[in-house]
Amino acid sequence: MKVWLMGLGLALLCAVHAEEEEANSINYEEAQGFWHILGVATNCKKILKHKDDMKVVQALLTKLDDGSLKTTSAINLPDGGCKKIEMIFRKGEDGKLYHECDWGKKTIDRAVTDYDSYAIISITMQKKDKEPKKLLTLFALDNSAADLYHPLY
Template sequence: MTAVLPSLVLTLLCLLRAGAEVPVQLDFDTKKFAGMWHIMAAVSNCPVFLSMKDKMTSSATAISFTPEGHMAMETVLPLPEECKKIMMLFQHGGQAGHYIGTEKGEKRDLRVMDTDYEHYAIVYTQQKDSQEPSTMLQLYTRNQDMSPQLLQKFKKLFHSVGLTEDMLVVLPHSGECQKGGGIRVLSVWGCSSGTQHLQCGPCSSLFSL
């Protein structure tokens, strides 16, 4: 996979310069991608994300797919007061690996850019709302482990979409919710009244504070 990444970065750079869409993983396989992932790092130009990233910790996300090809995500967030589960549904975007979420007039464009299914995935999200759009890349791993080589892969890809290292956060582990007890389930998209979390703010994220 290490030989594939440089060509992926070059391809992405050429596509972006030409004004084309961000590519997705070739021959994306939903069955292989489904299951538990840990969000270990993220980078974004969202102002809210940048102001809060130093307080974030990692979270676990279970991904599944509906018979229609839509992506369902259940993320357990270890917040200071309690563990909360956010359930989200992204509609199939017309291509395997490309999904679209819409809530309260805001559109989220999600693309699985690169994955080997067994160890890591790099997920691109663009939030489009009435304000200026924001871009985020997230690094998923199957285990709560991230090698220096994997982090370097992540950096190459986020540099290619114009994001910089000062926008990066490597998320520390948080084991408060690993046992699954005492979890309160929020509504779809998780935006209930009084919830102070980036998922419910102007920029999408799947991290706890």
């Protein structure tokens, strides 16, 4: 619970000092590296069901040669293990980044970052014939906040 409150406070503080940017205006090459996921806000019941099991997770962001964005992260499993998840977000005709898989389509809608300490990314998740879900994730580049918890990597 403390991480959620700390994350919310950091998100609000950062949002006051940053301009919201279209996801396609972010310099993903400058944002590459290991980011610590500190907080998540969502209306997805599946994610909410497992939120208490999640610890601070590291996500590796990599810009590919074709301009796509590759994310590699790990999710805690109920049995104590973890699962590696890789997603490649490709640029669409509208300039937004999309990832499509069996779980549906994910769109990076908005992003806010200072490239040095934090990033807030808004994603829409859409499964065929289902109501779209939103996911707002708070990332920290500096692991000083994440040191309070056990990273998965």
